[in-house]
Amino acid sequence: MSLPNPFIVDAHYDLLYDVFCLRRKGEQKVVERFYLEDLKNAGINVLICSLFVPNEYVPEMALRVALDQVGMLHCEMEESPGLFELCRSASEVTKAVGAGRMALLLSFEGIEPLGGDLVLLRAFYELGVRFAGLTWSRRNQAADGCHFHPLTEGTVGGLTPFGVALLEEVERLGMILDVSHLNDAGFADVLRFARRPFIASHSNSRRLCDVARNLTDEQIRELASRGGVMGLNNMLNFVYPDGAPEGCKIWEGLLDHARHIIDLAGPDHVGFGFDLCEFDKPVEDRNKSIFRTYRETVPFIEAVRSAFPGDAEKILGGNWMRIIEMLR
Numbered sequence: 001m002s003l004p005n006p007f008i009v010d011a012h013y014d015l016l017y018d019v020f021c022l023r024r025k026g027e028q029k030v031v032e033r034f035y036l037e038d039l040k041n042a043g044i045n046v047l048i049c050s051l052f053v054p055n056e057y058v059p060e061m062a063l064r065v066a067l068d069q070v071g072m073l074h075c076e077m078e079e080s081p082g083l084f085e086l087c088r089s090a091s092e093v094t095k096a097v098g099a100g101r102m103a104l105l106l107s108f109e110g111i112e113p114l115g116g117d118l119v120l121l122r123a124f125y126e127l128g129v130r131f132a133g134l135t136w137s138r139r140n141q142a143a144d145g146c147h148f149h150p151l152t153e154g155t156v157g158g159l160t161p162f163g164v165a166l167l168e169e170v171e172r173l174g175m176i177l178d179v180s181h182l183n184d185a186g187f188a189d190v191l192r193f194a195r196r197p198f199i200a201s202h203s204n205s206r207r208l209c210d211v212a213r214n215l216t217d218e219q220i221r222e223l224a225s226r227g228g229v230m231g232l233n234n235m236l237n238f239v240y241p242d243g244a245p246e247g248c249k250i251w252e253g254l255l256d257h258a259r260h261i262i263d264l265a266g267p268d269h270v271g272f273g274f275d276l277c278e279f280d281k282p283v284e285d286r287n288k289s290i291f292r293t294y295r296e297t298v299p300f301i302e303a304v305r306s307a308f309p310g311d312a313e314k315i316l317g318g319n320w321m322r323i324i325e326m327l328r
Helices: 016-024 032-044 062-081 090-097 120-129 162-172 184-191 216-224 252-266 285-286 292-309 311-323
Strands: 009-013 046-051 085-086 102-109 129-133 176-177 231-232 270-272
Touching: 009 032, 009 270, 009 311, 016 032, 016 046, 016 062, 032 062, 032 102, 032 292, 046 062, 046 129, 046 311, 062 102, 062 120, 085 090, 090 102, 090 311, 120 129, 120 162, 162 176, 162 184, 184 216, 184 270, 216 252, 231 252, 252 270, 252 292, 270 311, 292 311
Parallel strands: 009 046, 046 102, 085 102, 102 129, 129 176, 231 270
Antiparallel strands: none
């Protein structure tokens, strides 16, 4: 079987929420018509798709919206046969990519669809979810999320008793825990309770851009020491502390984050978690990211190949494939 060399993996994209929004407007073949060509132009062949539920659906509609997204993905696969595939393991990813299909995996971006029902995690596992981001940028029954901007709020905390039980069940099932969006207290609790590698699917360096959504140097070292990987996030306010400087390519700051992470932890612990914002996001959000579409990532991907010639295959996808091989 002839495989692409290397795999190119994006570990975080809200694809299914965009599918959900567009299909509710009557669109069909959303992935094929609006996304697939750009993904192929960028060479991306493995995509971890988050089940993201916005505030307006929480808590009452969170479970339904997440299930709708899974169901709509199956509708999409039926409408566009042979183009992309829901995968649950490394062997399924390898088979799909080797056959020229886009490999899609599923992840929670916040466990709001579970409410406080641990049994539902097993149900979503059977539906194909293999990554579990405990929080988005809000409090839920597992933990407190970190916010995009300073927020006036009450006392924040780490993992709740349900959050600890959830972490243990995630590991028992062979899923991978994701700490992007988790606050510092929650991260410390993950270090205390986790027994398997965990990831930060879309977080940059806090040393270079001091926002709570990024990881501190110590957190990066701890994540790496556990065998984890973190994904470079393209959102401007996670890359540049004072906005993108003039006179340079806008993605050069993201390359600086990659260099810093590699200096701290080595080349085995960084990949892509672009977190692109496209169709259904507010217009103003489209001006807050480096890349609007995957087509625009191509110069950056080429820059990674040039900047890290000995390690480019790891960064482009090899590191994430090592994590995917841990799935059960």
